[in-house]
Amino acid sequence: MKTTFTLLTLSENFPDEESCIKYFEKMRWDGKVVSPYDPTSKVYKCSNGKYKCKNTGRYFDVKTGTAFANTKIPMRAWFYTMMLFLSHKRGVSSCQLARDLGITQKTAWNMLHKIRQYMEMENNQTLSGEVEIDEAFVGGKNKNRHKDKKVERCQGRAYKDKVPVFGILERGGKVIAKVVPNIYGATLLSIVNEYVTEGSVVYTDGAGYPGINIDYEQRDVDHSKHFYGTTYATDEGEIIVVSTNGIENVWSHFKRMIFGIYYHVSKKYMQRYIDEYIFRFNTRNFSDSQRFNLLLRNVA
Template identity: 70%
Template sequence: MKGKSLYTILSEALSSEEKAIQYFEKMRWDGKVISPYDPTSKVYKCSNGKYKCKNTGRYFDVKTGTPLAGTKIPMTKWLLAMFMFQADKGGISSCQLSRILEITQKTAWHMLMKIREFAARVNEKDTSLSGEVEIDETFVGGKNINRHKDKKIKKCQGRSYKDKVKVFGILERNGKIIAQVVPNTQARTLVPIVKKNVEAGSTVYTDGWSYKGLEKKYEQRSVDHSKKFYGITYVTDDGEIIEVTTNRIENAWSTLKRTIKGTYIHVSKKHMQKYVDEFVFRFNTRNFSDSQRFNLLLRNIA
């Protein structure tokens, strides 16, 4: 496959169900089939894409032991769905995917939710951040002013947004982002997340909100948005350039919200984390080629 374009590779993989299964086998096993029942066992190749584990006597295929086991949806459609998922920077809706794959919208929705689980597995591989990091919270959801009178929520302003989903994020400058839905924005909830994922001694940039408990392990620098102060850049006596700002993570939040508003229109609180996982996956692989991102998804299914 080396030297071939992703278009050529995908065209070949989608030409038949057998080719699609072979491509998935290469991504999962890379030429050496491993039994999901006993990794040390010798494996015999059977017909119809089946294999037999010598030690256990059990049959399996490339989807056994993965979230795709038992699926009735052809592998060709799974591959195309995963390609469409990662290729469009703004995401793809279940309605659009259903038209492309010629399946029901409900089936397309379930496929996309499953693919978001694969993306979450990629995100969980390495959550260690260091150096200069920016932390911030955002509130995702429609504006109260746009709601019908009988659906408006009282006392819903500022950080007390009761109608919105709270998302907390940590962005390593020139690196990855970590983001998760949180029950509240209190320091006792957010500080442990920072300590778990950010290396001690790192410089943490905040928006002025109190993160009591960070001062002992991190150097904390803040911009106070409430006073219309959004950042400053200065040079130390040693020639080090210091940027006191959280603009990078705020730009990331803008991307998340534009994707939800422009593509998905509405996301329930119940499923918000999966859409956040999709956003994190796409952000962290922003410098990948389509081929690298597509294969990364496939390799993290098993």
């Protein structure tokens, strides 16, 4: 079976349920079956794709312990959902997926959220070199709300009705983003310390990050004074670009994904949608089949 495929050729590569299960077994075990109950145990192959763990006496299959377990949804439907989900640049809504698969919207919503939880692995990278940091506030605009639902003094950096998100972009590399409880300097700096290698150059928008210059070299652009960046050369000939346009671009595309496909996202599930976007961004140079295989390995 070819490991490179598209949404159009998916049915040719996986014509039946058995082919999907065999492909997932290859991803998970690569020819050596391991018991999810006792990795050191000997495993017996049984009928109907089942296996038995000798040490515990429990039966399992390749779906045990994954998003595909304890569900009546066939593996072909899961594969189609994942490929459809990844091949669309900004995702697919649960309503659209429900129509495509002939299932309920609730089932489609649950399937998509099960998939999103395995995208989180791409949102835990260690960044270094030159990085840009910035926070964003995700939520509707007051001017678009009905007068009964307007919230006073909620625009700008206020987040009474919005979700604050903090992001870090490695220039030319990957990005991470996390929902944060507040935008205090100490809160954001703790995330920088966790994900950015000491000694890196950190570009900020002028917001205060007390102590950031202890472990990092900080360079600012003060947006409050309408200063958005500059480029200059050092005596050694190094070109320095002082701006946070890269991370601002990340927020722009993320908000377009939300407003264009999902319309409304609750605070409870915001991190899941952020993980989805970060997965797409960090694999932006992957083909659809490479993304599919990466996500399937995460599930496995």
